[in-house]
Amino acid sequence: MSEPQNIYDNPEFFAGYAHLRQTATGLNDVLEQPALWSLLPQSLDGLRVLDLGCGFGDFARKARRNGARSVLAVDISAKMLAAAKKQTQDPAIEYRQLGIEHLDLDGGSFDIVVSSLAFHYVEDYPAAVARVADLLAPGGRLAFSVEHPICTAMAAQQWVRDSDGHALYWPIDDYRLEGARKTKWFVDGVVKYHRTVESYVNGLLASGLTLRCLKEPEPVAGGASAVIPGLDLHRRRPPFLLLAADR
Amino acid sequence: MSEPQNIYDNPEFFAGYAHLRQTATGLNDVLEQPALWSLLPQSLDGLRVLDLGCGFGDFARKARRNGARSVLAVDISAKMLAAAKKQTQDPAIEYRQLGIEHLDLDGGSFDIVVSSLAFHYVEDYPAAVARVADLLAPGGRLAFSVEHPICTAMAAQQWVRDSDGHALYWPIDDYRLEGARKTKWFVDGVVKYHRTVESYVNGLLASGLTLRCLKEPEPVAGGASAVIPGLDLHRRRPPFLLLAADR
16 A cells, blocks of 8 residues: 555645635535534533544534543644644643554544544545544444545546536546546645445445444535535535444 | 326336346346345345335245245336236235335335335335335345436436547536436336435434445446446446345
8 A cells, every 4th residue: 555645744735725724614614514513412521532634623622612521633744733733722632643544542442533524535445444443432433524426536526517617517437446536636646535435335334333324415505605606516416425333 | 295106007118118128138137136136135035025116026036036935026017017927926926006105014024125226216215214114024124226316316317428429427416406307218207206325325224224235336347248238337427326224
């Protein structure tokens, strides 16, 4: 297996991504994060949380505000972790540089494992999920989001548009051809791994987890759609796939 | 709710469909049926089977050859049932004219409930699944196939092709807009109901069933692809979604 990609430490990528997150009107904020939180218990009181691919630590800090006893927030990017630490004054949040591929943590030591838009960067999903299942305490929950396989099937990830620029439809091809897709996102050559819905779901079941929910969230009419241009497009094909499963 | 559609008793539709099935080189035979059988126990010895939307009774007869104690095979189409009965000499197979929407059967009386490409004709899927869950004996299994939501999202159900007729990609639109799609299949105005993967999966979970497997089967390279023109296209987008869940 190749070394895990660490695109977030690329200076040009990091600058673009940091700007996107700081403006905070992106799809993650209005669609993906609410859907991810809906897969967790309403209160995290006393729970031990592991956040895989924690980025700037937004989730970790919110988890603590929602009662989590502790949060271990890991990311492969040193820059992301440095930025996260700067925004955090909380001894119950620990940031650690660690790839999802190398989780040398104690088995059964987390009640909640969460991952936001990180698993599609992981080459060996079945291995990662098996490791996560082992990290969960009995009754613990894994909840995660990925870019939807409908979106990752083709590397270009673009609407087909008419000559006036209106979106006609979203194209799909090579759906069953799982593996790397090189895309441009701030910089060229960002590698994502396309997988089928079948692989995402059956990987959980193969690790002995019980599926609790599958979500393909859509923008709520009259909600943020009014202020975020183009948000309605995400009703026409699902941008995210979210799964929740219990040990 | 409107009356269930009974397109299979339309003479023109029936003639076209009967011809398709009799030639037996369709996608159902090489892809959908093997995938559906893979979701069932290897032996059906002594099990009571319910087949929802049984068509010509192929599954019912094969289930008996695989040891099923009894098969109740229901369909809404009188013509289909008449044809099925003609091909069947087996007192342990009972054919009954019954829509999936009106399953007035005894709760807990089946070990296996199977349905091949019928649920996408059912308007109220959550109600149908709840009823099926009640029909299953504890430990019993529901396994079914539907046209994949990627395929049913747009009513046209056609590849976008270049001027030479080569398939460029499969178009998606209106994915989150669940409901009726009028398509042409032998005759105009065949109504299918598009649903998201989320609805298909969460409907099972909401009925108290435990998901065992999700499949998006693809043609096997070098298999039937060699003899069925165009079969390779079904690797480029999934034609079927199959789900197995246990009570």
